[in-house]
Amino acid sequence: MISIPITIHSDEKGYFDRECPNEECLYSFKILMKDWEEKVSDDEVHCPLCGHVDTADKWWTQDQLEKIREIEVNWAMNFIQGTLDKSFRELERSTRHNKYIQIKYKPGCRVTFVNNPIGQREEWETEICCEKCGTHYSVIGSAYFCPCCGYNSAVNAFVDSLDSIRKMLESLSDMKSMLTEKYNVDSAESMCRNLLESSIGDMVSAFQKFASCKFEELSGKTSRVNDFQIIEKGSNLFEQETGKKYSDFLSESELNFMQLLFQRRHILEHNNGIVDQQYLNKSGDTSYTLGQRIIVKEMDAYNLLDILTKLGHELMKLPN
Ligand SMILES: [Zn+2]
Ligand SMILES: [Zn+2]
Incomplete structure (x- = not known):
């Protein structure tokens, strides 16, 4: 298995975009990156709007998923190209003194791999701090549950x-x-x-x-x-x-x-x-x-x- 390094950055206010994985809901909200890393459990994240509970790896926004896919594709292309270059060069070397067949290989245009940080949308207005656990999150419109502890205020x-x-x-x-x-x-x-x-x-x-x-x-x-x-x-x-x-x-x-x-x-x-x-x-x-x-x-x-x-x-x- 290959793991691809992806860096995720918060917005200027330190918030991180998330989206409810419940197909009926798909509500997007923001949570303070620091709280996401330090407070939110891996097993339980609550949707502020519908209260759906799911593991922490499910809350990517459509935007983030698209960018992650892009990064994966670039990474794979780059990886394949590197392997191809290497084997063609070997082939070139091994055919250098062959009078019947000679392979010359010019490396083509390399796909450059840039690990773009996944940016955030512009800052939102309503910032909420949970009365129970102190997690900071931000929503547009109404929210009922704290994403971290599920407290319904x-x-x-x-x-x-x-x-x-x-x-x-x-x-x-x-x-x-x-x-x-x-x-x-x-x-x-x-x-x-x-x-x-x-x-x-x-x-x-x-x-x-x-x-x-x-x-x-x-x-x-x-x-x-x-x-x-x-x-x-x-x-x-x-x-x-x-x-x-x-x-x-x-x-x-x-x-x-x-x-x-x-x-x-x-x-x-x-x-x-x-x-x-x-x-x-x-x-x-x-x-x-x-x-x-x-x-x-x-x-x-x-x-x-x-x-x-x-x-x-x-x-x-x-x-x-
Ligand atoms: Zn939801
Ligand atoms: Zn809370």
């Missing part, structure tokens, strides 16, 4: 989700004019209405997931994500562990609004937004009658976002 995921929901809300009017141009005003209107409605569900799931992780971290007890769908239940769980309940952080009207929007989300997701008797009983909402459809206003979405951001930040501060 509930706080990061929550902050990240709320941030992208806010950006989506802020770009709704731009999207509407873009979609109007591409399709027509009716389609644009209903697509944007869908986005706005689904933002409520996205906020509620982001909060539920975060609250349940935070609760588990500080109590050491398991919980169900659904426990945090019912506001009173979630608030009680936190109160039992820490003495703090949601109403310590939110005003009565904020809490009522959160309650109302959680109920509306339920009806949007499970009854296509059509008001049923159970909704009317549970929410006490007097602005709708049976059989009407729930309307989500942009203002409602922003309000809920602000309330969940506020509550989330207070819950984050509760000591584990």
Whole structure:
């Protein structure tokens, strides 16, 4: 077996490109070269996006693989040429005094072998340092797992989700004019209405997931994500562990609004937004009658976002 020396260089910030080997994912990310060498185990690397776990030799990017192949081919060509040169020269020597056959060999154009360092793409913006193991990595967009220890930061995921929901809300009017141009005003209107409605569900799931992780971290007890769908239940769980309940952080009207929007989300997701008797009983909402459809206003979405951001930040501060 021949081993070909390949030198890999980090980018200017010291990061090294990696790509998830899971065919469904192929997410690319960067990890600090020093951490890759010193912290990451040979047996277990975690994909920041999908959480796929694989051995450390599987994470080459398409770019790196292409360059490695190039280097291998050059190396092999060079090796073969060298061997050919040697045997032709021997043949030339051995035929020098042969009067019937004489072989002359002029070495052709040599393939030069340059072991190019495998360069990196330009530096990325989001740098993350794992709360658990201190590994530094860098991603575009969202990431959920530390590549080294697989730790899933509930706080990061929550902050990240709320941030992208806010950006989506802020770009709704731009999207509407873009979609109007591409399709027509009716389609644009209903697509944007869908986005706005689904933002409520996205906020509620982001909060539920975060609250349940935070609760588990500080109590050491398991919980169900659904426990945090019912506001009173979630608030009680936190109160039992820490003495703090949601109403310590939110005003009565904020809490009522959160309650109302959680109920509306339920009806949007499970009854296509059509008001049923159970909704009317549970929410006490007097602005709708049976059989009407729930309307989500942009203002409602922003309000809920602000309330969940506020509550989330207070819950984050509760000591584990
Ligand atoms: Zn992945
Ligand atoms: Zn980690």
